[in-house]
Amino acid sequence: MNILLKNGFLLTENGLEKLDIQISNSKIKEVSKNISISKEFDKIFDFTNKFIIPGGIDVHTHLNIDVGIKSADDFVSGGLAAIFGGTTTIIDHPGFGPDRCSLDFQINLYKNYAKSCPIDYSFHGVIQHIPSDIREQMLKLKSDGITSFKLYLTYTYLMNDLDILKVFEIAQDLDLTIAVHAENHGIIEFLKNKFKNEKKLSAIYHAKSRPDYSEAEAVQRLLLLAKTANFNRLYFVHISCKKSLDILSKAKKDGQLFFVESCPQYLLLNENKYLEENGNDYILSPPLRKEEDNKAICLALNSGLIDIIATDHCSFSKENKDSGRSDFTKCPNGIPGIEERIPLMFSEFLKGNITAKSFLNSCCLNPAKIFGLFPQKGTLSVNSDADIVILSLENFNFKNPKSQAKYSCFDYIDSLAKVHSVFIRGNIVLDEYKLVENAYTGVFLPRK
Structure with a gap:
């Protein structure tokens, strides 16, 4: 035709x-x-x-995820929201699987979840532990077209430094990208327990329990670990603050190779949202930061320090979000965003806040290049x-979004x-x- x-x-x-x-x-x-x-x-x-x-590429979504509470969007509703938002391809981050499961367990499960997805899709592998045959498992998934994996410095299956070094060494040898959620688990748990004991449980204390320095410390540590392992395909997901960007900027000037992702929420929203009556709607990790961090994200995007703008779309119903209204620790982490990203970022271009090159690179071209989809995707x-x-x-406006979360x-x-x-x-x-x-x-x- x-x-x-x-x-x-x-x-x-x-x-x-x-x-x-x-x-x-x-x-x-x-x-x-x-x-x-x-x-x-x-x-x-x-x-x-x-x-x-070009059709937008969102390399950071969480569809069909179950964190004890099931996400509002599966691959059908999330894919439809993506279409209305100008995104034509996603790379989804599966949630954690059973303890000690093989690397392909979640991939096989999610392929079944996504079979009716209305847009093109791929997945990142998720590393929960380091089995003796992890190299063979990573190589097998690479042969199936899974060329990136995610690990965490917080949550249930956080990785210690030695395990991270092992993963980096294998990934360098196999030419794989490793995406990392960079937040210091100890700092977060200490502050969360402190605020719980002090009965400080409103939404703003979610942000205070995950301070910018908890992210910056993890970023610095990962850079040192990558340097130790001579690893050059480290990918930082959802970087949110100026402290982290300052560290990343210095490392880049020193010649270290890595990739940086941020999201529209860290460019356009700030922690004052947690002070509103529906502040729990904005609970996600990392949390919203300050206005100075918004400005730093914009500068880093235009300078090319930030490679990709993704969404971290992880949607929950208003009813589920309201479960944390009086206790932020009970609120599921995540917000919708797959429908909003392209219109919002294109608006930032039209307003003159970001350049045409920044928009195209961060929303279309770099996602395809970094994650092995170029030149099939990401370019006209x-x-x-x-x-x-x-x-x-x-x-x-987004007062009637297509996401099954039913709010934006x-x-x-x-x-x-x-x-x-x-x-x-x-x-x-x-x-x-x-x-x-x-x-x-x-x-x-x-x-x-």
Whole structure:
């Protein structure tokens, strides 16, 4: 099937340029000015005064996760929210599996969960312990297209330094990426217990129990461990504060190689939200920080220190979030965000807060390059998948999100752009704001 997209303004790293796009079957065949209309096209779309970007890639989602409380979004509802938000590919972080389970246990489980996902998907492996055959298990998953793994410095299956060094050494040898949740477990547990004993249990004490220095210490330690193991594919998930960014900036200037992810919430929201009546809605880890941290995230994004803006989409119902209204320790950690990321970040570009290059790199290109999907994904280049998002210039808000969480932490922010239409592999799945039913079923993406 041949499709022509006419008259749209394509976002390039130099800004907006009026270009046409020809799609042949599932791939992009041509991107140029004034492609002539002919009988060879089965369908022609006129996107005059609309913006065109590559399909967004969100490399940090938690769909179908069970933390004792089941998440609001599974791969169907989360995938639909992603479409309305201009995201066409996700790489999901599975939750923890049974104690001592093999590395492929959760991957096999999640492949079954995701079989009806309406967008393309892949997974990160999750490392809970270090079995004697961990190298063989990691190599096996690599052969199946799982080329990144996540470990934690906090929560139930936190890793000690020696275990981390073992993982880094194997990953360097196998050319794998290791994503790490960087927070100091001891600091968090000490402060959490302190506040519980003092009956300080409102939402703001969630933030106070996970101070910025608990993240910064973990970041510094991971850099030293990576340096010790000569490991150069360390990926920091959801970096939230200036203290961490200052450490990362110095390490980068010293020549160390690593990747940095942040999220819209750390750019646009701050800890004052915890003081509001519904402050428990904003409980996530790391917590929201201060306004100075928002500014530092913006500077780091524009300088290229932050490689990727993902979401850490981990949604729970209002009822579940309200279970922590009087005790932050009982509130499930996580907020929705898969629908909001692209419109919010594109709005930041339109406002002049971030550059076109920063937007494209962080939301589309770098996720594909770092996680082995480029040039199939992340770019509007000839022979790439025709994953294309069209945005219209209009004010709207997120007061009626598609996520089954049924609320948005960004509902008070007016976005300047709205997702108008979405193509995945040349199939139109959102047409003038309306979902096209059964237009496409996502596929598992083995990564390089």
